[in-house]
Each structure stands twice: as structure tokens, then as C-alpha cells.
Amino acid sequence: MNPHLSQLHPYPFEKLATLKQGIAPPADKAHIALSIGEPKHATPHFIQEALIRHLHGLTLYPTTKGLPELRQAIADWTCHRFQMSTGSVDCETQVLPVNGTREALFSFVQAVIDPRDRPVVIMPNPFYQIYEGAALLAGAEPYYLNTTAENDYLPDFDSVPEAIWRRCQLIFICSPGNPTGTVMSQAQHVQLLALAEKYGFIIASDECYTELYDDEANPPQGLLQSAWHSGNTAFKRCVIFQSLSKRSNAPGLRSGFVAGDAGVLGQYFKYRTYHGCPMPVSTQQASIAAWNDEEHVKHNRQLYRDKFTAFIDILQDACEISRPPASFYVWLKTPMDDAGFAQKLFAEQNVTVLPGSYLSRDSNGINPGANHVRIALVAPIEECVEAAQRIKEFLTK
Template sequence: MVFPERFSNLPAYAFPRLRSLLDAHAPGGSVVHMTIGEPRHAFPDWVGQVVADNAADFAKYPPNEGSDGLRAAMSGWVARRYGVTLDPDRQLVALNGTREGLFNACLALCPETVGGRKPVVLTPNPFYQVYAVAALASAAEPVFVPATAQTGFLPDYAALPAEVLDRTAVAYICSPSNPQGAVASPGYWADLIALAEKHDFRIFADECYSEVYRDTPPMGALQAAAQAGADPERVVIFHSLSKRSNLPGLRSGFAAGGPRSIERIKQLRAYSGAPLPLPLQAVAERAWQDEAHVEQSRARYRAKYRIADEVLGGVAGYSAPQAGFFLWLPVRDGEEAALRLWRQTGVRVLPGAYLSRDVDGENPGAGYIRVAMVAEEQEMQRGLIAIRDCLYD
């Protein structure tokens, strides 16, 4: 039997690799899980009641693009948050979590050729692994662009050769970035949008961490595009309730952009997507309308930033994240550090190389570990102290 070759060189997904690295060894203390970005703050207490009130709708097939009420709530949130007005019927589609959308949007919008040549999909390195798989599934060439301390932990796409940029169909960008917590400035957005206009590619903006920040709300890609007067088809944004509302199990998100882009995504999704059940759409609709629970959760993350700064502020190379809930900590070797930490302390972290790809013999994540600040504050502080004392003292 013949299998497709385009996926044959994919490395194992990060968390199976981590289990292979650590699970043969006993933990050196009480286990503290700091690997996966699964929010553990309480979700709104009204969630269960909304599900119960709408339970009869489990008997109905849900609309694939999202109910009218849900899309109106999503577009209303975009207007309040970014000052951008969207047509909820033509410029927005509900998703079953944003990973699905980040993948299917590439299938729907990446052309077969660019100027008669194989298209390029740009992705930061380190990156959310779905970006690369979406490129391969679209028969495009993924190009991994370092997002390092030297580039402000965001990719410098403008530094790429013109030959690559002229073949580019899609550029993924994550702001706030996973894993580094960097935020794209207004200037960064303006330059990227101008580059996309010059070389005629789309920007896929993964903004799932946009509501977890220290002080200033991060600028959004649609907001920047509107200010620049860019082609509305130039940008597609992706948002989720997983981090914003501590509802990763709800699997609710959306994509928004120009009407032709969203039409193509909807068309593909009609065949390949899994719509959210109507009772869960009712929960999502209310969640997008409510900011009180988001502000409460954000206050806790701000307290966690302070804890991290206090515990790790003296560590050489420590970069306090601007947003998101990950720490990107420099070490000599990420795998060695993760294994030593597990065997000596019981703290479980992710080697940075598992989120990155080797390019020209270099892996920009190899000298880092990613630490998720999702545990209760006291447990998180204990884990960070163990990291500091084990790896840096």
C-alpha cells in the first residue's frame, strides 16, 4: 500500500515526544505540570445553566457557520475590542476551535501555484505545529523563519529573499506569540501588511492569546489592516474562547476577514468541518458578550507575571513575557534541562526544540524550555522556584 510522502518527515508531536523523554524516569518530587497550555482558571459559573436551558437543541443539527446570535456576538466583540465593523453574515465563520480553522483556511485559500511556481507558506520558528502541517497538506513549501531574541521573538519576514516572498501565498503570525509571549507592535503590523501588499500574500493572524496580557491590549491584525487601508482580503484572524474564557473543552472559536476569503473557508467547512452543538453555541454566544469573567482571569495572570518576575528576574537571559501565559526560559540544552528538572524536582516542562524545526543545522528552540503558567498561583510559584534552584543556581 502506498502512503503520501509529504507527511513522512514530520517529527512526533511535542507531547508524545515529551512522554518518551520523561516517563521512563521517576519524578524527583511532587509533580508540577507546567507543559501544556490548558487554562485552569475557573470558567464562568453560568456555563452549566446555559447548557441546561438549551439542552433540547441537542436534537437539532447545528448551522455549520454558527447561529445568527453567535456570529452577532462574535462580530460585536470584534467591534468593541478592535474598533473594526464586520458583517457577521459575510465576514465571519464560527469554528470548532481555532486549530481547525488555521488548518482549513490554508487549504481553502492557498493557491496551487504562485506565478507558475510552488507556493510558499511562511511560519515563525518556533511555531504552533498546525501551521506546518497545513502548508504540507496544501502542497505548499513551508519556510521556517527564526523568531529569536534578536528579532524580538517575532519573525522578520522582510529579511527573506525576494524570490521567496514573491512565491509566498500565506504568512502565519502569532501575536501574542506562543511560546515567547511577544506582542506585534503597530509598526510591526504596518510593515508586515505593507510587505503582504507588495508581494501579494495573505496574513493568517493567530490571536488566541490576545486577552491575556500585562497592561496594554495587544493590537490586532484586522485593526492594523483597517488603519493602513489595506485590502480587506489581506488578513484573516483566528480567535478562541479557550484562553480568553478558560473554556478549552468548549471547542469554540472563529475566523474573520474579507468576504471572499470567508466564503471560501465556509465552502470548504461545509464538507470538512464539525459544527458546534447548539447548546454550546449558546454558551459561546454569552461568553463573547461578557467581559467580567475575562477581566477576573486576566487579573490572576497579572499576579502570575509578578510571581515569575520575582522568582526569575535575576536569571541571566530571562525575558518577561508581554502577554500570554508561557515563559520561554534560556538553558544550555532544552531536553537535558527538562529531564534533569523532572528527575530532580518533579517539575514537568517542555523542551523548546519540540516546538521548532531545524533549519540549516540550527534549531532556535534548542536552548530553551517552555513553562506554562496555568497552575494555581502557589503551585506555580513552587514550580518556578524549583526551576530556578535546579537549573540556574
């Protein structure tokens, strides 16, 4: 067996299931699940219909590179969304469709890491656990870059030691952040681009929450956008990961893409031809329909805004709570140990949230997820309102 398997941590939801085991919550209160970032809004009908119309594609072996029409739709969307000139992203060399960002984030690391030279993969802390698992299984050492209230929940690149930068082969950034919803600026992207050029590492930007933002006039900055506007029009050392799961409420479609540096993606494409991960043709056709429409995304954003407003209005007098600029998470500080908070909240109110320490590791003397819980406002607004009322009751005891 791969010896690196023993280094993998239990997944956060395995730990959560253990935390709740044996507890009988109040029978008169229906369970409200706010722990998993799984969108519950309806997948738009036109996406479902496109999928059904093209089920004849099941008779075909799909190609790893995907349909030219899909790659073109992705390239066009990327240029329009991130304010780059039409044609700035080459659909032939700078775009690859993937079966959701989780699959791509993991496999990308396996393709780009050279394990012979004590490699380091830098990642935000807290983080999406795929970053860590992918790094460990590729034979790399994770370096956890704490994001705390003191640094506005953003990575502080100046705090990374020189020795770590010299060994770094890949850095993960996540903006808007999971679990905090914070957004990196163009200046921060440009600083990281300069470091990547100096030390020779690749930037993997997880951007699956970019389309869920609070201010309609101020969408989150993307890495390719920052690179292009700062003169790096070839997106050297940059790769972004995008998904339809959150944007279009289609997590079961398993559809996303990677885009960026043509040289890096050329090698990653070679890896993927062996990995066995082409997207079914019917899924590709549904994805084309999704990337070509923005109205359903605007409607989706408004649903989340309404839930944030209602949820925060109820809780703002009972605890310290703030509205994130993006994502669908509330990163709530707890008045006690986060695991104990989540356990007691479930036991007394039948509401499930995720302990923040399950999303982070001890680093430089702290666990930045400690004394926080992640609350995913994915349930219908009525359930979110009910959950807020129960949490308020729990907090005021």
C-alpha cells in the same frame, strides 16, 4: 495513503513523553505540569449554565455558518475590542464560527493553498506545529522565519528572500507569540499588509492569546485593527483566528471564530460545508454568553499577572528571566541543552516543562528554540510558586 503524511514530525508532547520515559522522579515531590498551554482556571459558571440551558439543541443539526446571534456577538466583540466602528465587521460575510482555532488553522490551509505552483507557507520559528503540518499536508513548502532575542522575538520580514515572497501563498503570524508572548505593532502589520498586496498572499493571524496581557491600558494590536486604521476597511487578504479557550478558560468548549476578508471567507465557508464541522447549538449559545461578557476576562488576566509576579520574583536572582507583554508563557533561557534541562528538571524536581527545540526547526544555520524551555503558568498560583522554588533549587546546583 497521502504521501505527505510521511513528512509530518512527531508532535512536541510525543517527544516529551519519550524524553521522560523510564525516569522515576522524587516520590516526595508532587508532579507539577507546566508544559501544556491548557488553562486550569475555572470556566465561568454563566458559560456552563448557558450550555446546560440549551442542551435541547442536541436534537438539531447545526448549520456550518452558525446562529446569526453568535455571528453578531462575534462581530460586535471584534469591533469593540479592536477599536473599530460598530458595523465594521459584517456578521453575514466576514465571520465564521469554528470548533477551536486548531481545527480552523489546519482546515484553512487546505482550502486556500493551490498546490500546483510550488507554494510556500511562511511561519514564525518557533511556532505552533499545526502551521507546519497543515502546510505539508496541503502540498506546500514551509519557510521558517526565525524569531530570536536579536530581533526581539518578532518576525523580520526584511530578511525573507524575494524568491520566497514570490512563491508565498500564505503567511502565519502569531501575536501575542507562542512561546514568547511578544506582540506585533501596527507598523509591522502595515508592512506585512503592503507585502501581501504586492505579492498576492493571504495573512493568517493567530490571535488566541490577545486577551491575556500584562498592561490593562495597552491591549495587543490585532491584524484587522491595523488594517482598518490604515484604510483597508474590507480587510483584504486578512483573516484572524480567535478562541474562547484561553480568554474564557474553556478549552473543552472547542469554540472560536475566523473573521476578515469576505472573499476569502466565502470560499472557506464553501470548503467547510463539505468538511463537516458545524458547532453544536448548545456550544454556540454558551459562546454567545462568553463573547458578551468582559468581567470574567479581566479577572482572568489578573490571575495570570499574580502568577507572573510571584514566579519571576522567586527566579530573577537565579537566572535571566523577563516578563512577557502577553500570553501565559515564560520563554526561559537554559544554561545547557534544553532537552537535557527539561529531562533533568523532571528527574530531580518532578516539574515538567517543554524543550524549546521541540517547537522549532533548524533554519539558516540555527534552531531558535534551542537552549530555551517553554513554561506555561497555567497551574494554580500555589503550584507555580512551588515550581519556581524547585527550578531555582535546580538552577543553583
